[in-house]
Amino acid sequence: MSASTCSLCAFLKSSIGRKIIVALTGLALVLFLAGHLSGNLLIFAGQEAFDEYAEFLHTFLHGMGVWIARIGLLACFVIHIWFTILLTRENKAARPKYAHEATVQAPKSSRLMIWSGLTILAFVIFHILHFTVRTDCELATLGAESPWKMVILGFQNPLVVIFYLIAMTCLCSHLGHGVASIFQTLGLRSKKTAGPIKFISNAYALVIYLGFISIPLAILLFGFGQGK
Amino acid sequence: MPLLNLTLKVWRQENATSEGRIETYEAKEIPTSASFLEMIDIVNERLIKDGEEPIHFDHDCREGICGMCSMTINGVPHSKERGITTCQLHMRKFSDGETIWIEPFRANAFPVVKDLVTDRSSFDRIIGAGGYISVRTGSAPDAHAIQIPKADADAAFDAAACIGCGACVAACKNASAMLFVSAKASHLNHLPQGQAEKDQRVLGMVRQMDEEGFGNCTNQFECEAVCPKEISAEHIAKLNRDYLAASARDSVS
Numbered sequence: 374m375s376a377s378t379c380s381l382c383a384f385l386k387s388s389i390g391r392k393i394i395v396a397l398t399g400l401a402l403v404l405f406l407a408g409h410l411s412g413n414l415l416i417f418a419g420q421e422a423f424d425e426y427a428e429f430l431h432t433f434l435h436g437m438g439v440w441i442a443r444i445g446l447l448a449c450f451v452i453h454i455w456f457t458i459l460l461t462r463e464n465k466a467a468r469p470k471y472a473h474e475a476t477v478q479a480p481k482s483s484r485l486m487i488w489s490g491l492t493i494l495a496f497v498i499f500h501i502l503h504f505t506v507r508t509d510c511e512l513a514t515l516g517a518e519s520p521w522k523m524v525i526l527g528f529q530n531p532l533v534v535i536f537y538l539i540a541m542t543c544l545c546s547h548l549g550h551g552v553a554s555i556f557q558t559l560g561l562r563s564k565k566t567a568g569p570i571k572f573i574s575n576a577y578a579l580v581i582y583l584g585f586i587s588i589p590l591a592i593l594l595f596g597f598g599q600g601k
Numbered sequence: 602m603p604l605l606n607l608t609l610k611v612w613r614q615e616n617a618t619s620e621g622r623i624e625t626y627e628a629k630e631i632p633t634s635a636s637f638l639e640m641i642d643i644v645n646e647r648l649i650k651d652g653e654e655p656i657h658f659d660h661d662c663r664e665g666i667c668g669m670c671s672m673t674i675n676g677v678p679h680s681k682e683r684g685i686t687t688c689q690l691h692m693r694k695f696s697d698g699e700t701i702w703i704e705p706f707r708a709n710a711f712p713v714v715k716d717l718v719t720d721r722s723s724f725d726r727i728i729g730a731g732g733y734i735s736v737r738t739g740s741a742p743d744a745h746a747i748q749i750p751k752a753d754a755d756a757a758f759d760a761a762a763c764i765g766c767g768a769c770v771a772a773c774k775n776a777s778a779m780l781f782v783s784a785k786a787s788h789l790n791h792l793p794q795g796q797a798e799k800d801q802r803v804l805g806m807v808r809q810m811d812e813e814g815f816g817n818c819t820n821q822f823e824c825e826a827v828c829p830k831e832i833s834a835e836h837i838a839k840l841n842r843d844y845l846a847a848s849a850r851d852s853v854s
Contacts, residue, residue, distance in 0.1 A: 380851045381852060383808070384848045387811055388779075388810065388817045388818070389841055389844045391817070392818065463816055464776075467710070468707060468775055468776035468816060469709065471707055473675055473702035474676050475675060475676025475677050478821075484774065550820070554820040557834070557837070558820065559841065559842070559845070560838045560839060561838065561842075562834075562835060562838040563835050563838060563839075564833070
């Protein structure tokens with residue numbers, strides 16, 4: 374084995390190395406969310422704009438674009454989860470419990486990362502079956518005709534909307550701690566940057582949260598898109 | 602002088618291999634001017650008089666600089682008061698009738714020796730793995746022989762304030778030693794004298810930290826909140842970036 378492979382092995386076995394992998398895959402997923410949200414908000418621009426956008430995604434690079442993105446995202450997702458589960462198991466094993474546990478300043482969001490993360494995993498599986506694989510026959514037929522109509526119909530089910538709301542709340546909490554952690558783990562947090570990092574992290578989590586819940590809420594509560 | 606009557610819930614453990622348990626003791630007529638360790642001394646004197654085993658705990662200088670006293674008070678290492686060690690904690694911070702939980706620093710890398718005494722030699726092995734510089738011994742060099750910018754000297758000094766007590770590990774939800782390791786590495790990495798062995802130091806200390814069975818940092822900064830020397834988690838960010846750079850250089854050299 375060459376020296377460089379050994380250095381990489383040591384890096385991937387080390388506590389900091391594995392955290393950096395989690396931070397980088399997390400960063401890719403965080404950036405994906407911004408793209409996904411801005412695309413999704415086109416739903417408010419009307420059926421034509423949204424369907425055109427969906428058409429663009431599926432024909433970009435002769436249909437290869439969407440698959441490159443899917444494979445890349447899946448890889449980031451799997452690596453992110455795999456490494457966090459490894460790290461979390463080590464963390465639980467490293468610390469015996471106190472009879473009297475206390476927390477000084479760690480926010481709830483930071484202590485629930487693994488649970489908010491696993492809820493997001495369950496949500497992503499559901500979300501893909503719901504709107505991408507389309508296991509529901511009615512949505513599948515509608516999706517082939519107009520993705521816009523599919524989304525409008527999909528969010529008329531209150532149970533679906535409730536699950537989306539729960540998952541987005543978890544996502545918001547996950548991002549609140551996660552985005553700031555990316556900066557810390559990559560070594561970018563200092564006295565000068567600590568304040569802005571905290572602000573960016575919370576603001577990003579809030580924008581993503583409000584953006585994503587606006588769609589199901591507009592459809593279910595305000596009947597958006599159902600008049601036509 | 603006002604006197605306090607307190608109930609203590611103390612972790613008692615015969616030795617490293619035996620099962621521990623919480624025992625209840627009454628601490629009677631404790632002067633508010635006593636330090637926390639003096640309060641345990643008073644309780645121990647009574648225990649000895651009654652023919653019972655006194656509560657074992659670590660202590661040395663009793664003025665906040667040696668880093669020896671190591672107990673968790675109501676779940677927080679060195680108590681919830683900021684910037685002090687247990688020996689600097691006064692009983693006037695407690696009120697009459699209060700129940701106080703006293704436990705050893707908990708981490709698998711800090712095995713309990715007896716009662717509140719833990720073995721923190723894992724920290725010594727981390728220092729041995731890179732927390733030093735190699736210098737020519739003999740006559741002292743001139744103080745101005747190596748110029749150090751004020752900002753670097755200050756940053757190095759902030760990190761060097763670490764007394765290695767282990768409160769950061771005990772407070773961490775994952776028993777991570779990142780604040781300690783980062784303070785020790787950052788202290789030397791900020792200085793010109795530390796540059797020659799910088800990469801070797803960072804890689805070596807982190808490797809030893811992982812081998813000792815400490816957990817991984819999850820950026821909750823509980824460590825920073827309980828550190829008696831108020832060392833900032835910024836040093837952890839610096840260790841992360843120094844480690845990334847050292848690994849990259851190591852892979853090509």
